[in-house]
Amino acid sequence: MAESKTRQRVLHAAGRVVLQQGVKALTLEAVAKEAGVSKGGLLYHFASKDALLTGMVGEFVELIDGRMREAMQADDAPGAWTRAYLDASTVDRAGDDPMDRLATAMLAAGASDTALLAPLYARQKSWQAAQRDDGIDPATAALVRLAADGLWMNDLFGLQVVSDDERQAVIERLRALTRG
DSSP: OHHHHHHHHHHHHHHHHHHHHOGGGOOHHHHHHHHTOOHHHHHHHOSSHHHHHHHHHHHHHHHHHHHHHHHHHTOOSTTHHHHHHHHHTSOOTTSOOHHHHHHHHHHHHHHHOGGGGHHHHHHHHHHHHHHHTSSSOHHHHHHHHHHHHHHHHHHHHTOOSSOHHHHHHHHHHHHHHTTO
């Protein structure tokens, strides 16, 4: 149990390093310091920076999946998967959302070496199948998913393409599209 908590702490610390200092600052030393562990302790969980980045991408995928499972527990209508994806990928801009840290890491991993995105690539087939079999028009499901990705990318980069009110209206419109 402690091993899992330490691993999680390291992953979240790495995300904070990237968010606060940028991708270039992501070193094993900086992450160990931020996590409050020795470099050896970090290396026990992640043998290299690439392993750390891959772990962060995997954690990102698991966070999305967990949020989606939670959202779908109360929704079994057609379009439930697409609505759950929209909910799961919408960053809570009012607080300390781990999605910010992990998404930043995902970008860092992709910029470093796309092979580090393996956990995300591995999940895409099942997500695409669920999206196509969601009980709504597959093109509409794809449109909502791509728009949701665009929203979190805008949040991640701090781009305010729309005001907060407009952003909420966009999310509501996307949600309405999933209900046909």
